[in-house]
Amino acid sequence: MDHQAKGTRKGTGGGKGNDVKADLIAVVVAVTKGEPRVLTIGQASALPSGPFELDHRSLQSGLRAWVERQTSHPLGYIEQLYTFADRDRIGDELQRVISISYLGLTREDQTERSPTHGWHGWYDYFPWEDHRSGIPAIVPEILMPQLQAWAEDADDPDMHHDRWQRATIAFGLDERDWNEELVLQRYELLHEAALVAEAKHSGNTGSALSIPGRPMTADHRRILATGIGRLRTKIKYRPVVFELMPATFTLLQLQRTVEALAGRLVHKPNFRRLVEQQDLVEGTGETMSDTGGRPAKLFRFRQTVLAERTVAGTKLPLSRA
Amino acid sequence: MDHQAKGTRKGTGGGKGNDVKADLIAVVVAVTKGEPRVLTIGQASALPSGPFELDHRSLQSGLRAWVERQTSHPLGYIEQLYTFADRDRIGDELQRVISISYLGLTREDQTERSPTHGWHGWYDYFPWEDHRSGIPAIVPEILMPQLQAWAEDADDPDMHHDRWQRATIAFGLDERDWNEELVLQRYELLHEAALVAEAKHSGNTGSALSIPGRPMTADHRRILATGIGRLRTKIKYRPVVFELMPATFTLLQLQRTVEALAGRLVHKPNFRRLVEQQDLVEGTGETMSDTGGRPAKLFRFRQTVLAERTVAGTKLPLSRA
DNA sequence: TCAAAAGTGTTATCCTTACACCCATGT
């Protein structure tokens, strides 16, 4: 790197003028018995994380090293989420910490028991995000009234209108408008309205009572929200669900997994056609007959589609020429 | 941040054991006279960048500060692209540098002349990416033969097949299969095949000759590829093009801008309908009659849609219930 | 026989794509 700016650096040699700490932090997801779960350490309130060290070959391998060291759990698919920076007090010095967050998908080892880490349903942290059984009661009964109060607390009519509009968009006024992808927007709105426990620390005047939903250390819940949002978006255009499935599965199991992630129910006949028509899966020839009803064919993911298909992704009216 | 890992940190107090340098780096894009251009410093071979400093309020504001200091050019819309890490020699010490890259959209000030920075057409760096006049000659005449040679140079048949398959997917064998979003995959493929100048530095055995396309400092061209790819994806689902347009414009100007970014032509009548039907623009009542032909209505972007619409984004067969 | 889940058929609707054509201005 020899960009022009070098000359203006303070203490280019070895001084630690603008040096920062870099942290790696992981949202590791699995779906077990139809519930999406996230890997946590400590009292279920922190995501696995650790400093990026000089002997890590890359950010990805550093992250894998940390997660595997802290949880003995190997990771499969991982993807970078977002990088953010905060000022942090370490000892007496004010120092920068940069956090580079990743999303990881894996299968949960249900046999293991550990005091240092565990799996927790992600809807424990975001109870308003699960719409599989309809709109959760807390949305109309607690969140919306609180958000309305927050909006009315605004300084001027414009601000009031803006706050309430953001709230109605983020949460969807009637059921058809609910957009499951807006996980981060919803969390940030609740944070801004000082309705989540994490907002209290920053000397916020905010409302007295906190809403349901388990808080996390520092801004880990915001990172988790980012990961959930990303995954909900991604399952729609890339076949990442299969990273969470066992080697063979029935179409209903696949559907339940998608529903768990999206937080909403999908239409069974159409879901089957969608999956089969895209050649994402192939039958194994075997069937499974455990959960009452007619035995279901077992399928496996067709690895080859990963190479064959890259994503259509047009939305422009291209002209042929 | 008090994640569990803290205890294992080397020199938690003030030691610089695992401290890193953090660089901010910007891909700043404008579209001028139907050509997409990128802001560069130095001999048109580096992107604006600089260290993230302790007095920057946030990553975004640090980036804005650097770009504005280096180019006197204020930024509009910005979004984070990707973060990557490399080992770098600074003085005698081996040290980490983390680069956090951003995409910025703006309008070019065509009056300014500066010796320290300039705007350059992005197809100078990626001549194979412009398909507005059909497939560029260098694709079939230079790139594909070189890639084929590279594929045939593989150690075993599997590797040969894999390399050639990746090449055909990335570049699209026949015109209909060209996917303009795969900018990064194409660049990385050419890099892996040691066909771009930047690949030579890393002691690569690679081929003797480099292909057309202006190289950049360090990995800046890879970052630019990331930015172009992201922008090409994004214009399809978010109205970001308007960040690049003047206050009022004709629909053909808008179309030319989209075409410049996508590197392909779009179908005029359908493009108009697409734009108008989505209520993205409103007429100003005025017309413009400069470039031969019937005077065109002028439009302006409807700012309100940013709030109203968040993105539909369904692709799952949801069930109503 | 009934409950539960597997699976198939079919239609209405909307969106995308393509083609054909007319309109208004300058030279």
Place this chain on the structure above:
DNA sequence: ACATGGGTGTAAGGATAACACTTTTGA
């Protein structure tokens, strides 16, 4: 008149969403 770009109509085809229905098992 004609070239150039502006602008509208419309029909074919495919994807999506919704509804109705048959099949195969276990209790």
